[in-house]
Structures are given as structure tokens and as C-alpha cells.
Amino acid sequence: RITRVDEKxxxxxxxxKQLRDLMEKSDKDPSAKSExxxxxxxxxxxxxxxxxxARAMKNLMxxxxxxxxxxxxxxxxxxxxxxxxxxxxxxxPVERRGATLVLRALTGAGEALKRELSSGSISEIDLRSxxxxxxxxxxxxxxxxxxxxxxxxxxxxxxxxxxxxxAKGEWQGxxxxxxxxxxxxxxxxxxxxxxxxxxxxxxxxxxxxxxxxNFVQAFRLADGTGYTLVTGLYPKPETKEVAQAEANNE
Numbered sequence: 001r002i003t004r005v006d007e008k009x010x011x012x013x014x015x016x017k018q019l020r021d022l023m024e025k026s027d028k029d030p031s032a033k034s035e036x037x038x039x040x041x042x043x044x045x046x047x048x049x050x051x052x053x054a055r056a057m058k059n060l061m062x063x064x065x066x067x068x069x070x071x072x073x074x075x076x077x078x079x080x081x082x083x084x085x086x087x088x089x090x091x092x093p094v095e096r097r098g099a100t101l102v103l104r105a106l107t108g109a110g111e112a113l114k115r116e117l118s119s120g121s122i123s124e125i126d127l128r129s130x131x132x133x134x135x136x137x138x139x140x141x142x143x144x145x146x147x148x149x150x151x152x153x154x155x156x157x158x159x160x161x162x163x164x165x166x167a168k169g170e171w172q173g174x175x176x177x178x179x180x181x182x183x184x185x186x187x188x189x190x191x192x193x194x195x196x197x198x199x200x201x202x203x204x205x206x207x208x209x210x211x212x213x214n215f216v217q218a219f220r221l222a223d224g225t226g227y228t229l230v231t232g233l234y235p236k237p238e239t240k241e242v243a244q245a246e247a248n249n250e
Contacts, residue, residue, distance in 0.1 A: 003079060004071035005059050008051035011043070014076075019043055053225040064088045093137075100124040100180075103141070105133035105188055110140025117144070117173065126180040128206070133188040135217050141192055142167035145202075150195050154215050154232025159239040163215070163232045176201040183207050187214035191234050212237050 003010055022036040051059075060068065063086045071081040093109035094116050095102040101122050103109065116122075125145070142150050146169035154163040181193050181204050190213040196202045212233040220226040 001074070002056065002060075002070060002072045004069075004081075005051060005056045006069050007049065008056070009046040009049055010053055010056050011046055011050050015043060015046070052223070054223045057225070096120070097126075100126055102126045102129050103189075104130040105137045105141055105192065106130075107134045107137065109134070109137045110144055113141060113144045121173070122177055124178045124180055124205075127185060127189045127193055128180055128182045130189050131184075131186050133186055135188060135215060138188050138191060138215075139165055139167045142195055143170050145171055145192075145196055147171045147199060147201070152191070152195060152234055153236065154234050155212075155236040157233065157237065157239075159237050161236075176203075178203050178205050181206040181208050183209050185209055187216060187234075191215065194235070211235060 001012065001014065019036075019039060022032065022039055026032045026036045060070070066086050067083050068086060069081065069083050071079055073079045091104065091106065092112070093104050093106040094112040095104075096116055096119075099120075099122055101113070101116055101124070103113065103125050142165075146167060148169045150165075150167045150169060152165040153161045154165065156162050179193050179196060179202060181190070183206075185193070185208070187209070190209050193204060193208060194211075194213070197204050212235055214230045215232040215234060216228050217231050218226055218228050
């Protein structure tokens with residue numbers, strides 16, 4: 001979560017929740033009032049020098065010269081800060097390194113993959129570089145790399161189906177390949193790896209993350225901000241609800 005861009009702060013619901021938690025804490029424990037007073041003063045300063053999320057996004061994504069200072073925190077941890085150089089940067093969805101293709105399931109990955117496969121043979125596809133992905137490209141990538149049609153059923157946390165992904169297998173290569181994976185892969189890339197590995201002639205090198213994998217979609221709001229949401233899990237989690245439903249069907 002980005003907390004500051006240059007000299008402007010981004011105040012979020014997490015800050016408000018922390019303030020309310022401290023208020024409840026001080027009601028029960030008067031000794032915590034000093035902690036509340038310090039945080040309230042900090043919040044007042046941040047509100048006085050704050051910036052709307054849409055403006056912050058524009059500042060971060062505009063311009064190709066100069067520098068911008070960014071402060072952020074991950075999962076409630078300590079804040080970190082760095083200075084970024086503005087530049088025009090293009091991240092390719094597919095990058096060839098000899099007989100290895102580095103695949104990032106970004107927008108256009110399916111078409112880029114087709115072009116690279118037509119230009120030379122491959123022995124490995126490296127999925128370890130992608131921490132983010134375009135969910136619409138999951139189907140496209142599976143279609144390019146699968147020999148046979150693939151139909152995946154995404155489930156909710158209770159194990160019931162909520163979404164289907166169908167990919168028509170188009171792979172025409174004479175030999176198959178190894179998928180390079182690791183435990184830090186994003187859920188969408190792990191879905192690609194597992195679905196392809198279930199075809200017997202595709203092998204994995206490395207360990208996949210713990211199942212099930214999150215299928216995450218991004219949604220944009222009118223003010224320029226947005227949010228990500230887990231809209232499905234793969235493979236289906238084993239739950240008591242599903243087990244009971246299957247038993248009733250039998």
C-alpha cells in the first residue's frame with residue numbers, strides 16, 4: 001500500500017481503523033491515551049498534507065524524466081521509502097533467452113507467445129518472473145501451450161464452482177518443454193503451470209505455491225482508483241460443504 005508520494009500522504013481506511021482501534025484501547029486502558037494522542041497528531045498532519053489517490057496515481061504514472069519519492073508498506077509492516085527515476089519503460093510479456101522463454105502473463109502475452117514459438121524452438125518456459133498478470137491472458141496462454149482443450153472450474157472458498165475457463169489447445173510443436181516454477185509465483189501463473197502439468201508430457205522444475213491458487217481480477221473505480229478481488233480458487237478446495245453436497249447427490 002502506497003502511503004506517500006513526494007511530500008503528500010495518502011490516507012486510507014487502514015489509517016482510520018488504526019485510529020479507532022487506539023480509541024477503543026484507550027477507553028479500556030487509560031495508559032494508552034498517550035499513544036492515541038501521538039497517532040491522532042500524526043493523522044492530523046497527514047490529512048493536512050494529503051493527496052487524493054487518483055492524483056497520486058497520475059503523479060506516479062506521468063512523465064519520463066525527473067524523480068519521485070515513494071513510501072509504502074506491505075501487510076501492515078514497517079514503512080519503506082525509495083526514490084524512483086521517471087522513465088519510459090516497456091515490460092515485454094515474453095522474453096527469449098536462448099532456448100528459454102520468460103513468460104509474464106501481461107496483456108498481449110498469448111499473441112507474443114505465438115510469435116516467439118514460430119521463430120524458434122524452446123526447451124523451457126520460465127514463469128517465475130511474473131508477480132502480476134492480466135486474468136484475461138490466462139485463457140490465451142493456456143490455449144497456445146496446451147496440446148488438448150483445457151476446461152478449468154474455479155470455485156469459491158466453500159468449494160462450489162463460480163467461474164469456468166475454457167482454452168482450446170493449439171500447441172503444434174514436435175517436442176514438449178519444462179516449466180520453471182517457484183513458491184512465490186502469482187496465483188494466475190500457478191494455475192497455468194498446474195493445468196499444463198496435468199498433461200503428461202509437460203514437466204515442472206521447482207515447487208508450486210500452496211494450493212488453492214487465487215484467481216485475481218482488477219476493478220477500476222470512477223475516481224481513478226481501483227481494487228483487486230479474488231474471484232475464484234483453483235483447484236477446488238476440499239470443504240465439508242462440498243463433501244456433504246456430493247454425498248447428497250450420490
